[in-house]
Each structure stands twice: as C-alpha cells, then as structure tokens.
Amino acid sequence: MTAAHALPPPRLSVPAAQPSLARLVGIGKTYGTGENAVDALKNATLDIRPGEVMMIEGPSGSGKTTLISILGLLLTPTTGEVWIEGKNVAGLGERELPGLRARNFGFVFQGFNLFPALTALENVAMAIQMKDPRARDPKGEARRLLEIVGLGPRVHHLPADLSGGQKQRVAIARALGGNPPILVGDEPTAALDTKTALSVMELLRELASTAGRAVVVVTHDPRLERFADRVVRVEDGLIQSIDSAPSAARSTP
Ligand code: ADP
Ligand code: MG
Numbered sequence: 165m166t167a168a169h170a171l172p173p174p175r176l177s178v179p180a181a182q183p184s185l186a187r188l189v190g191i192g193k194t195y196g197t198g199e200n201a202v203d204a205l206k207n208a209t210l211d212i213r214p215g216e217v218m219m220i221e222g223p224s225g226s227g228k229t230t231l232i233s234i235l236g237l238l239l240t241p242t243t244g245e246v247w248i249e250g251k252n253v254a255g256l257g258e259r260e261l262p263g264l265r266a267r268n269f270g271f272v273f274q275g276f277n278l279f280p281a282l283t284a285l286e287n288v289a290m291a292i293q294m295k296d297p298r299a300r301d302p303k304g305e306a307r308r309l310l311e312i313v314g315l316g317p318r319v320h321h322l323p324a325d326l327s328g329g330q331k332q333r334v335a336i337a338r339a340l341g342g343n344p345p346i347l348v349g350d351e352p353t354a355a356l357d358t359k360t361a362l363s364v365m366e367l368l369r370e371l372a373s374t375a376g377r378a379v380v381v382v383t384h385d386p387r388l389e390r391f392a393d394r395v396v397r398v399e400d401g402l403i404q405s406i407d408s409a410p411s412a413a414r415s416t417p
Contacts, residue, residue, distance in 0.1 A: 190209055192243035
C-alpha cells in the first residue's frame, strides 16, 4: 500500500470549510485475538476542524474511549489512517509519537489526574516542562494559563483544597500547556455536578472559539450538546451519525 502525500478527501455529509486539524479515515480497532477478539471500532471516519467543539456520544462500551484515544495518538488502530500535520501517522512507533502527541493534543480526563503533593501552579508548570524541557518560564506560563481558566486566586492551592470543578480547571490549564491545537476530553465532566459541568463546558467552548482550537469531548450527558458544533453518535463500534448541533450557528459565519 502506498501512502498518499496529501490529505485524502473527507467522506462527510457537510464539507469542511477550513482545513482539518486531524482526520481519521476508515479506522478499525480490534482488541485481543481469536475467540477473544473484540471489534471495538469499525471503519470510523472523522475530521476535526479548527475552532469547533465536537461531542462524541454513545452508550457504555460503544467505542468512544477507543475512538478518542486513537485520535489523541494514545492508542494504535488496527486498520485505517490517522492524519496529523499533513501525514498519516497511524503506522508510526513510540519513537515518533510522543512529540506528535505533545505538539497536537492536550488531554483532560474524568479523574483530573493531578499530583496531590503539588500546587495547582506546580501541576501545570510541571506539565509545561515535560512537554518542552526548554520552556523559558514554566511557572509564569502556568500562572497565565491558570488565570485563563479562572483560577488566578488559587494558584498555590493543593488539589485537596480545590473543588471538583476547580480541579478540572487546573487539568484544563495543564492541557493548554504548549498551546496544542486540539484538546481532547474523555468524559471530563462526569465527576462534576450539573452546574459545574456546564461551567466547565462553557470554558471549553470559549477556549475553542477564541483560539481556533478544536475541543473533542466524550460525554454521556446530552445536556452538554448545547456547547457543541457537531455531535458524533457511536453505537456498537460504528459512527452512526455526525450532525451539526443547533448551537453551531453561533460559530458559523
Ligand atoms: P466506551 O468508552 O464507549 O465505553 P470503549 O472504547 O472503552 O467504549 O470500549 C469499546 C469496546 O472495547 C468494549 O466492548 C470494551 O469492553 C472493549 N475494550 C476496551 N478496551 C479494551 C481492552 N484494552 N481490551 C479488550 N477489550 C477492550
Ligand atoms: Mg469510555
């Protein structure tokens, strides 16, 4: 098989107005082999556009985490292409992936995953340093990012002294380290009460709208759809639909 050197045309119902930040083409993922094989994802094709909030919805076990993990280069697909920075990176190994991952993605998870012994500022500064060991002023940059997510007054708090919503804001600031074009979140609001979940989504919405950054969020919660430009429904390993959400009018000229 020869790899094309240009992005393949998207097979989508709605044409992309701008070049994609990332594109998945015909992605399949099978866990295990033989009798134990599970086809977690089948022939998934998806593009991620600058400035959009994409929500991925579906029942438990439908393949959402598999899909977003392959997009974020955390998991290698069994078949298909992953286009990032103009090339198909699906076949690359662990030598090349960490750099691509760090340049292109920020990750936010349900459980926040903060270091309990580090302050908010230190958590974010450490992530900045890990992404770029030559970063000039990791603490200054961490403070700037914590201010963006509304945690300016609490930069020296330990995670234990922050609410769930505040911890998730620290995690979002951390994900913003290095200014990656795509934020991905696997159920980032699942551990939060409704009001807090809505305010975290509002922040993610703002981060997408202001910087041309894409936000891709897996969620169980249809109430969050109002923050989305597009909603992807996954069922039994298949992308059933990719719909423009009613709220998309806001970000479309
Ligand atoms: P979701 O996030 O929608 O709940 P997942 O992507 O986690 O779905 O899982 C999709 C399917 O793949 C499920 O049937 C799940 O049990 C299976 N699966 C996920 N991870 C693994 C793994 N590491 N090994 C084997 N099966 C897995
Ligand atoms: Mg999951």
